[in-house]
Amino acid sequence: MASFEKLFEPIKIGSVDVKNRIAMAPMGILGLSTERGGFSKRAQDYYVARAKGGTGLIITGVAKIENEIEKFHPGSxxxxTIDPGHFINTAGEMNERIHAYGSKIFLQLGIGFGRVAAPMMLVGQPVAPSAIPNYWTPSVTCRELTTEEVEKLVKMAAESAAIAKMAGFDGVEIHAVHEGYLLDQFTIGMFNRRTDKYGGDLMGRLALPVEVVKAIKKVNGNDFTVGLRFSIKSYIKDWNQGGLDGEDFVEKGRDTQEGLTIAPILEKAGYDAFDADAGSYDAWYWAHPPIYQKHGLYLPLTEQLKKVVNVPLIIAGRMEVPELAEKTLEEGKAADMINLGRGLLADPDWGNKLKEGRPEDVRPCIGCHDGCLGRGFEGKSLSCAVNPACGREEEYGVHPADTVKNVMVIGGGMAGMEAARVSALRGHKVTLYEKTGELGGHVIAGSVDEFKKDNERLLEWYKTQVKKLGVDVKLNTEIKPKDVKKGNADVVLVATGSVPSMPNIPGIDSANVGTATEVLLKKKSVGQKVVVLGGGLVGCETAISLAMDGKDVTIVEMLPELMGAGMPVPHSNKIMVLDMLKFHNIKAVLNTSMQKVKDGAIEVMDRNFKKSTIPADTVVISAGLKSNNALYKDVASTVPDTYVIGDASSARNIMYAIWDAYELARSI
Incomplete structure (x- = not known):
């Protein structure tokens, strides 16, 4: 059994004693704050669940220090400082509950968003250190803050920290010399062109973060703990353009050397800890690493940072794999504390499960961003693709069933396994039928590549949970309509998934044509020149997989952009996929449809009806999926309490397969 002793050693952050070395990374709680800037009941339950689950230190999502100079819509x-009494009331109640579990909590204070403020959240013109383009809408120029406004930000930071102290927070974290937010923009020459005391040379650019910590300490006392969210390197290749790991480019933001230079200056100014990472909005896949990034991606940087600072170093960066977290702390070269972000969205009980020696029960994050950041972009509340109860813990949990039922689940993909898991968790007697010899459905092919191994971790977790809960799994068993009608099930959940959509064009049945699934599972041999038909997420990922295997790949897409249809691909994932396509020299032919598969080539036609040919030894079809719901249609009208879930209902993504199944299974 794996031992996680180092994770459960106590640590001191400034004047605050923390019971273990597990921290919850700051993540914006979009949709969970009140209109007066306080913590809603959902937000309180969300943070309390992580304290109850064994997290030693909780760092909240960002709280704006003011809402006048940079005005956001109420409740964003x-x-x-909008309504200090309301804030103290809602936060104080939450903090009392969190402290009952022996956990500590810091309020993250945001100095502002600046050029990265999203127009949908802003009221009026964005602001910045200088007149620079807004990230989201480059045609919009940010208004340069006056010296007096910057001085007011310092005052509001100290005032906000004082309110936080009154509300029972154990400290604050400043947001941040990190990710290209407003305070970070002041420190980076690319964004700061000021000539007053907050600009000019390096020390001028550091004046704002230095003044902020000094002001907070002056108001609250030197023993009041103030941490700093800190990006060691920006990874900015150009405006709105990030750089990949291993890519040769000139850093235009903060390079590693500058990061290592300014950290000791900020420590001397009074910061009690560094919550370290890397990246910027221009390279959002560093600051919000998707599935394609390595676990522990910041470790090479934080190992260098640890050599130049003496205060505790808290690090994030896909550190939720228990063995990696423990090993990093044992080595002691790159971190003093582990920061878990989406890992604690996926499983709020991460700490308790490791303490109890059950790492196999930790539900893994799959780096999809669909349930967290992706929902935020759609104006929806924070949650998690693999944990539907995230952000609504008390009202959307799983409770024992009043009446035990026989539940028949047909299909062993994500939806089927989630339905079986939740039904069994509630006490039902569950039988799961899968026509193939393996559970997993499309996720089996979707976890073949090294950059998709988190899907495999999730698949293994489901297999473990289904087994532990005593679900009767029958593999190699295809269920026919007569089996359902003659069965003794009280509830039938049909999760028969989806099948690839195949275009009706000449030559589609040729030997050199295969689906993305067939290619990824090595069921179809692949030549050197490959054309992938379909530029959705699956098509792009398959193209990258083939290019990494040395193939010459071209994507043919009918639409004017890649990943432009179907379920929205979260921003961080999408821009990384696009940069990976460029990095691997994958060609994209847009506004073009395939007309015919020929010997050694395909014939295509663009929107001007101009035909041409593209060499192709192999053609990979990735033109979407269509629901396989024939069984459901056959039995729905005659078998009571029959439901269709997952792709069988609507071919979407892993999140909705899990969410559909969860909703139905928790209610039957």
């Missing part, structure tokens, strides 16, 4: 974010 936490803000202690």
């Amino acid at each position: 974010l936490l803000c202690p």
Whole structure:
């Protein structure tokens, strides 16, 4: 059995004693704050669940220090200064509950968003250190803050920290010299062109973060703990353009050397800890690493940072794999504490499960961003693709069933396994039928590549849970309509998934044509020149997989952009996929449809009806999926309490397969 002793050693952050070395990374609680800038009941339950689950230190999502100089729509974010009494009331109640579990909590204070403020959240013109383009809408120029406004930000930071202290927070974390937010923009020459005391040379650019910590300490006392969210390197290749790991480019933001230079200056100014990472909005896949990034991606940087600072170093960066977290702390070269972000969205009980020696029960994050950041972009509340109860813990949990039922689940993909898991968790007697010899459905092919191994981790977790819960799994068993009608099931959940959509064009049945699934599972041999038909997420990922295997790949897409249809691909994932396509020299032919598969080539036609040919030894079809719901249609009208879930209902993504199944299974 794996031992996780180092994770459960106590640590001191400033004047605050923390019971273990597990921290919850700051993540914006979009949709969970009140209109007056306080913590809603959902937000309180969300943080309390992580304390109850064994997290030693909780760092909240960002709270704006003011809402006048940079005005956001009411309820967009936490803000202690809009209505201090309301904030203290809602936060104080939450903090009392969190402290009952022996956990500590810091309020993250945001100095502002600046050029990265999303227009949908802003009221009026964005602001910045200088007149620079807004990230989301480059045609919009940010208004340069006056010296007096910057001085007011310092005052509001100290005031916000004082309110936080009154509300029972154990400290604050400043947001941040990190990710290209407003305070970070002041420190980076690319964004700061000021000539007053907050600009010019390096020390001028550091004046704002230095003044902020000094002001907070002056108001609250030197023993009041103030941490700093800190990006060591920006990974900015150019405006709105990030750089990949291993890519040769000139850093235009903060390079590693500058990061290592300014950290000791900020420590001397009074910061009690560094919550370290890397990246920027221009390279959002560093600051919000998707599935394609390595676990522990910041470790090479934080190992260098640890050599130049003496205060505790808290690190994030896909550190939720228990063995990696423990090993990093044992080595002691790159971190003093582990920061878990989406890992604690996926499983709030991460700490308790490791303490109890059950790492196999930790539900893994799959780096999809669909349930967290992706929902935020759609104006929806924070949650998690693999944990539907995230952000609504008390009202959407799983409870024992009043009446035990026989539940028949047909299909062993994600939806089927989630339905079986939740039904069994509630006490039902569950039988799961899968026509193939393996559970997993499309996720089996979707976890073949090294950059998709988190899907495999999730698949293994489901297999483990289904087994532990005593679900009767019958593999190699295809269920026919007569089997359902003659069965003794009280409830039938049909999760028969989806099948690839195949275009009706000449030559589609040729020997050199295969689906993305067939290619990824090595069921179809692949030549050197490959054309992938379909530029959705699966098509792009398959193209990258083939290019990494040395193939010459071209994507043919009918639409004017890649990943432009179907389920929205979260921003961080999408821009990384696009950069990976460029990095691997994958060609994209847009506004073009395939007309015919020929010997050694395909014939295509663009929107001007111009035909041409593209060499192709192999053609990979990735033109979407269509629901396989024939069984459901056959039995729905005659078998009571029959439901269709997952792709069988609507071919979408892993999140909705899990969410559909969860909703139905928790209610039957």
